[in-house]
Amino acid sequence: MSVDSHPSPTGEIVLSLRGISKNFGAVSALTDIDLDVHAGEVVALVGDNGAGKSTLVKILSGVHQASSGSITFQGKPVTLPDPKSALSLGIATVFQDLALCENLDVVANIFLGKELNPMRLDEVSMEVRAWTLLSELSARIPNVREAVASLSGGQRQTVAIARSLLLDPKLILLDEPTAALGVAQTAEVLDLIERVRDRGLGVVMISHNMEDVRAVADRIVVLRLGRNNGIFYPDASNAELVSAITGASNNSVSRRAGRRSTQSQAGTSL
Amino acid sequence: MSDETKTKGPLLDRSDSRVAHTTTFGGAVKAFFDRVRSGDLGSLPVVVGLLVIWTVFTSFNPIFLSSSNLVNMLFDSSTVGVISLGIVCVLMVGEIDLSVGSVSGFASAMLGVLWVNHGWPVWLAILAAVAVGAVFGAVYALLFNRLGMPSFVSTLSGLLAVLGMQLYALNHTGSINLPYGSWVVDFGQTMIMPKIVSYGLALLPGLIMLWAGYSSIKRRSAANLSAPSLTGLLFKAGLITVMIEAIVFYLNQSRGIPWMFGLFAGLVIAMNYAFTRTKWGRSMTAVGGNREAARRSGINVRMIYTSAFVLCSMFASFGGVLAAARLASSSEQAGTGDVNLNAIAAAVIGGTSLFGGRGSSYSALLGIIVIQSISNGLTLLDLSSALRYMITGGVLAVAVIVDSLARKSRVSHGRA
Ligand SMILES: Nc1ncnc2c1ncn2[C@@H]1O[C@H](COP(=O)(O)OP(=O)(O)OP(=O)(O)O)[C@@H](O)[C@H]1O
Ligand SMILES: [Mg+2]
Numbered sequence: 001m002s003v004d005s006h007p008s009p010t011g012e013i014v015l016s017l018r019g020i021s022k023n024f025g026a027v028s029a030l031t032d033i034d035l036d037v038h039a040g041e042v043v044a045l046v047g048d049n050g051a052g053k054s055t056l057v058k059i060l061s062g063v064h065q066a067s068s069g070s071i072t073f074q075g076k077p078v079t080l081p082d083p084k085s086a087l088s089l090g091i092a093t094v095f096q097d098l099a100l101c102e103n104l105d106v107v108a109n110i111f112l113g114k115e116l117n118p119m120r121l122d123e124v125s126m127e128v129r130a131w132t133l134l135s136e137l138s139a140r141i142p143n144v145r146e147a148v149a150s151l152s153g154g155q156r157q158t159v160a161i162a163r164s165l166l167l168d169p170k171l172i173l174l175d176e177p178t179a180a181l182g183v184a185q186t187a188e189v190l191d192l193i194e195r196v197r198d199r200g201l202g203v204v205m206i207s208h209n210m211e212d213v214r215a216v217a218d219r220i221v222v223l224r225l226g227r228n229n230g231i232f233y234p235d236a237s238n239a240e241l242v243s244a245i246t247g248a249s250n251n252s253v254s255r256r257a258g259r260r261s262t263q264s265q266a267g268t269s270l
Numbered sequence: 271m272s273d274e275t276k277t278k279g280p281l282l283d284r285s286d287s288r289v290a291h292t293t294t295f296g297g298a299v300k301a302f303f304d305r306v307r308s309g310d311l312g313s314l315p316v317v318v319g320l321l322v323i324w325t326v327f328t329s330f331n332p333i334f335l336s337s338s339n340l341v342n343m344l345f346d347s348s349t350v351g352v353i354s355l356g357i358v359c360v361l362m363v364g365e366i367d368l369s370v371g372s373v374s375g376f377a378s379a380m381l382g383v384l385w386v387n388h389g390w391p392v393w394l395a396i397l398a399a400v401a402v403g404a405v406f407g408a409v410y411a412l413l414f415n416r417l418g419m420p421s422f423v424s425t426l427s428g429l430l431a432v433l434g435m436q437l438y439a440l441n442h443t444g445s446i447n448l449p450y451g452s453w454v455v456d457f458g459q460t461m462i463m464p465k466i467v468s469y470g471l472a473l474l475p476g477l478i479m480l481w482a483g484y485s486s487i488k489r490r491s492a493a494n495l496s497a498p499s500l501t502g503l504l505f506k507a508g509l510i511t512v513m514i515e516a517i518v519f520y521l522n523q524s525r526g527i528p529w530m531f532g533l534f535a536g537l538v539i540a541m542n543y544a545f546t547r548t549k550w551g552r553s554m555t556a557v558g559g560n561r562e563a564a565r566r567s568g569i570n571v572r573m574i575y576t577s578a579f580v581l582c583s584m585f586a587s588f589g590g591v592l593a594a595a596r597l598a599s600s601s602e603q604a605g606t607g608d609v610n611l612n613a614i615a616a617a618v619i620g621g622t623s624l625f626g627g628r629g630s631s632y633s634a635l636l637g638i639i640v641i642q643s644i645s646n647g648l649t650l651l652d653l654s655s656a657l658r659y660m661i662t663g664g665v666l667a668v669a670v671i672v673d674s675l676a677r678k679s680r681v682s683h684g685r686a
Contacts, residue, residue, distance in 0.1 A: 063566060084568040099566045103559035103627040104552070112556055113567035118549035124489045131282040131495075144283065149680070163567075 011039030013075070014171050014202035015060070015091075020069035022055055022226075029055040030226045033069070037171065037202040042193060044217035045206045048245055052226040053206045054096050057173045060204075061093035062086035074170065087113070090170035094177050096206075098160045102149040106130060106141060109148055110163045133162040138188040153180040161189060171202040178212055190216050210241060281496045307679075313621050315672050316636045319665075323640065327647035334647055338524035343642050345459070348534040349593040350609060351638035354616040355534075355541055356585030358634050361617055362545070363558045363578045364626020365414070365421040369428035370613050373406055373583050374590030375605020376436040381454075381591050382446030382600025383439050392454055396591050403587025406432065407580035414579070415572040421579070429610070437602055445601035448594060458595025461529040468527045472518045475539075476511030483507070530592060534635070537585075541631035554578065559627030589613075608645075608662065615666040616641050623673055640665070 015037040022030040030052045037043050045053050058064040060071070062080040071078055073089055080086045086093070100109050107123070107130045116122040130144050139158040141151065148156060157180045164172055174193070178186045193216050197203055207213050213220060213234075220232040222244040230244045306314055327334040353370050360367045377399035384395035410428065413419040440446070448455050463471070483503040490497040521527055545551035556564040557574045565571045593609075594600050618624060619640050620633025644665060648658045 061566070083566045084570065087568040093566070095566065099560070099563040101556045101559040101563050101627070104556060108552060108556075112552070112564070113569045115549045115552055121547050121549065121552065124486070124493050124495065127495060128282065128493045150683075 011041060011200065011202075013037070014039050014073065015204075016072040017060075018070050018072075020056070020059065020066045020071070022052075022059060022064060023067045028226055030059075030066075033223070033226075033228055035221060035228075037204055039170075039202055040197055040200045041218045042197050042203040042205060042216050044213040044220045045204055045223065046208070046210075046213060046220060046241070046245055047223035047229070051223040051245075053223055054175055055226075056223070057093060057095070057175045057204070057206065060086065060171075060173055061091060061095075063095075084113075087167070090168075091173065092164035092167065092169035092171070093173040094157075094160045094164045094175060096175040096179075098156055100148045100156055100160060103147060105147055106134075106144040106151070106159055109159055110166060112163070114167060129166075130162070133165060134158065136165075137162060137192060138184055140185075154182055154185060157181060158185060161192075165192075165196075169201065171204070172196060174203065174205045176206050176208070178207060178209065186212065210238065282494050283496050307683075313630075313632065313636055315669075316620055316633075316640060319619070320636075320640055320643065323643050323647065327643065327650070330647075331650045334650055336524070337520055337522075339646070339650075341462075341521055341525045341528065343639070343646050344521070344531040345528050345596060346646070347638045347642045348528065348530040349458075349589050349596050350612050350616065350641070351534045351589075351634055352537060352592060353586045353589035353609070353613040354620075354634040354638050355537055355631060356582035356589070357613050357617040358541070358622050358629050358631055359554070359578045359585070360421070360582045361558075361622045361624060362554045362626065362629050363575055364561075365575070365578065366614070366624075367410065367425045367428075367579065367582045367586070368422060368610060368614075369406070369410075369425040369432055370582065370586035370589075371605040371607075371610030372429045372432035372436065373403055373586040373605070374593060374609060375603075376432050376439070377403055377587035377590030378594035378600045378604040379436045379439040379446075379602075380600075381594050382448065383443075386446050386448060386600075387443065392452065396454075396588075399591055400584050400587045403583040403585075403590075404580050405583075406587075407583030408576065410583070411572075411576035411579040415575055433606070436605070440600065440602050445599050445603075448598045448600065450598060454595045455598045457530055458592060459598065462526040463529055463532060465522050465526060468518050468522060469515065471527075471532065472514040473511060475514060476507040479510060480504070480507045530596075538631045538635045545629075545631055550574075550577065555627055557627075558629075586613075608659065611662065611666065612638075612641050612645075615662065615669065618666065618673060619669040621673075623677065624670065625673075625677060 013036055015035070017033055017035040020030055020033040020035075021028065033052075033056060035043070035056075045056065047053050055064065059066050060080065062083040062085055065081065071080065073091070078085075078089060080089075080091075101112065104112065107127050110130050110133065111126050116125055127144060134141055134144070137158050139155065139162070141155050141158065148159065151159065157177065161174070161177055164174070178189050181189060190212060193203055193205060197216075197218075205213070205217065215234075217234055220234065220236065220241065222229040222232065222241070224245065224247050229247065232241060232244065324335060333339055353374055356370060357367065380399040380402060381392075381395050384390040384398060385392050390398075406428065410421060410424050413424040414421055453461075480503065483498070483506075484500070487497040487500060487503070518527060545554065553564065553569045553574050554577075556567070556569060557571055561571060564574075590605055593604060597604070616637030617629070617633055618637065620630075620635070620637030622629030622633040622637075641662065644662060645658055648661060
């Protein structure tokens with residue numbers, strides 16, 4: 001058996017990326033990215049600004065299409081030509097820019113695209129469900145019949161998170177879900193991420209807050225300049241993480257980290 | 271905060287102590303003024319505008335507000351009103367159709383050519399005209415969705431192209447007179463609801479309001495949500511009913527309510543239901559508000575645009591058919607002149623935003639009554655059409671200014 005203190009996750013692989021690249025014209029935002037997410041696992045995706053994290057999330061949610069590479073979801077190779085196909089596979093996303101319709105109210109935003117009773121909208125059931133979701137998140141939203149334009153940044157973020165939970169997804173992608181949240185709401189979202197994981201869902205969380213990342217992540221995947229730059233575990237030291245993220249130095253710490261991560265990924269020991 | 275009540279506990283939507291919930295009548299009035307101040311004007315500017323316009327014209331010529339003149343106005347409103355209903359659809363998604371005048375003119379030409387010249391059954395001719403309208407809309411949608419052609423350019427070229435088709439269709443015959451005595455022409459010129467029917471139909475809005483409101487109150491309180499008070503509902507429904515019945519009574523003093531206007535009002539109500547109570551309407555509003563957010567929610571954005579353009583052109587065609595019935599002719603002038611501007615102006619004046627994502631089918635109804643009042647009043651004053659154009663243009667400019675200012679104010683008050 002492995003002497004590695006990080007047993008590989010038990011759940012089956014929900015999502016598997018191989019060699020994903022994305023070019024925006026001359027800019028290669030992503031180059032040759034590999035990523036695995038297991039059921040019941042929280043993967044934190046970290047990296048500096050512009051590292052390509054959001055781009056990766058957008059590829060997985062069907063907003064952008066990869067220039068090359070393959071995506072396997074629940075064991076089957078899939079293509080994600082548009083957001084609808086990602087949603088119907090069970091991939092829910094909270095985008096960094098939230099993507100809410102400001103002219104619609106909170107209930108309408110949460111249920112957008114999946115309204116109950118399409119020919120005669122069931123407003124009452126939708127409103128009840130919205131309140132339930134929001135109270136699970138300890139949301140401080142005064143009135144769900146108010147247009148989203150009147151909400152604060154954190155309230156909007158809560159709405160976006162509530163929306164992603166609506167349709168029992170298999171995989172949740174959270175792009176900086178706690179960036180605008182208050183203390184209680186952040187704790188609530190982290191709790192929620194753990195609850196969601198315990199229900200056997202895969203979670204990919206992007207965050208710049210190392211404390212949050214350590215608190216919930218089972219694995220930490222570092223991107224740097226659009227490339228994989230190592231895989232870490234929550235007990236990795238700050239110095240290791242920081243140097244992997246910034247690439248500040250090619251020092252012994254980062255070399256060691258890189259070595260260790262490739263080993264654990266391959267599931268072998270020295 | 272957590273009060274351990276043995277019963278159902280606080281209402282789901284009343285647990286936040288920071289929100290002032292208006293339960294009293296005074297509170298409701300205050301909330302209304304707050305809304306208006308923040309730029310959520312709704313139909314207030316139209317109602318105010320209408321009162322001003324009517325006061326001015328009546329003071330110049332008392333005939334203006336006479337029952338028979340108003341009935342005439344209802345006949346005239348219905349044709350362009352139907353076209354304007356289509357404009358509401360495209361404005362809702364933040365696009366525009368500048369060719370509705372030409373499309374309506376071509377539809378009226380088709381009616382004349384197919385029905386009178388080729389002897390088609392009239393219903394088939396109407397159906398063909400509306401179907402061809404749908405094709406025009408589909409072409410605009412294709413240009414927009416696949417080639418990214420801005421709708422104001424594609425429909426501007428459509429304006430010319432379709433006008434050309436209209437002139438071509440009437441090339442050999444010039445204008446075609448539709449046979450008097452046919453039900454189509456009767457419908458456009460003389461068919462009036464029997465009084466008893468008009469009073470009965472006037473009850474409907476109030477009754478529907480009561481029924482929908484009551485079932486909503488029941489369901490909301492069953493779901494532990496706050497529900498509006500029954501008295502308020504009764505008051506509102508009663509007020510609406512009294513107002514509509516009074517209008518109907520006044521109009522019944524002369525000829526009465528035209529069936530054509532009944533049809534227009536029915537379409538307005540149907541479209542209002544579609545906009546507010548169906549998934550399609552919700553998607554239209556979402557696409558108009560934030561196209562990318564709508565796409566990321568899994569809405570088929572292209573389909574929504576297509577439905578908007580197709581519906582708009584179909585309403586334009588149908589409006590053209592009604593206009594032909596009204597004039598009992600298919601002429602080369604049909605749909606030209608101010609039809610285009612009036613249809614668009616009506617929607618905007620009625621409160622549908624040019625910026626997308628905000629609007630209501632009632633704006634077509636309210637707006638066209640404003641436009642028709644102006645043109646009718648100016649005609650009674652014997653003003654030249656030169657002046658009529660200038661004044662209508664000015665009113666449209668004012669409406670757009672109100673729209674833009676209200677939008678700015680909404681942004682700064684956190685209302686989209
Ligand atoms: N639509 C686009 N068109 C062109 N370039 C883009 C586009 N989206 C992203 N990029 C580029 O791709 C790179 C990665 O961007 P991305 O948004 O994925 O970064 P990120 O890791 O999410 O950064 P942050 O932490 O700031 O959110 C950047 O260099 C950016 O300029
Ligand atoms: Mg980002």
